[in-house]
Amino acid sequence: MLLIAASVAVFSACEAIAQEGDATAGATIFNKCKICHNADTDQNKVGPSLNGVIGRVAGTHPGFAYSKAMTDAGKAGLQWDEATLRDYLHDPKAKVKGTKMAFPGLKDDAQITNLLAYLEQYSKKP
Template sequence: MRLSLLLVPLAFSTVLLVSTAASGEGADAAAGEKLFKRCSVCHTADADESKRGPSLKGVVGRKAASYPGYPYSDAMRKAAAEGLVWNDEELKAFLGKPQAVVKGTWMAFAGLTREKDLENMIAYLKQHSE
């Protein structure tokens, strides 16, 4: 009986920990901001202006290739026409391997390789999408 009373809270905390990790909670937007400095050569996240790449302000939840006035590649416009929306899953895939998600994109970035970096970057972008 005592053993089962100890196992129930342990099992519950394990489930809670796994579900928290799977949902991206605990991602560090401040760490994502540091990562974004590399991106800021071409993008902004907190201003309504495009540079070499489109502004990423409000990107989370936005349809691909929809930032006004930016001349997107044919590949990105095609992906948008096929329904690409920048949700967590699509951002994670694209930021991990841009050319694998949108072959022919103009984005000259190989991608983030660390899972935590992807989560942190998305957390940072979410701050500028609320």
């Protein structure tokens, strides 16, 4: 029961982060990402589509050839919620050692919050 209450509290806190962010500002930040990723479609590019990324198990988007490090991270239980995405976006190579993502990360927490708000709008379940 305690685990369920803790999970609900964490989910609520993460949801609040996205709600505090500015999705419009996040769209501008996503310009750094869109050379390799889509968010508004399910089509992969050099990187996997980020459409529906929040809630997805790492390394599982269909049709994308992930690094062994990313698929192993998913098999070990890494799931993209706002907290794990925040860590990953700060320093991808530290969060998933061996990832082939070349992006060095975002250091500004406000930018990450806005980017997460942007991605959240493409991760809602119908």
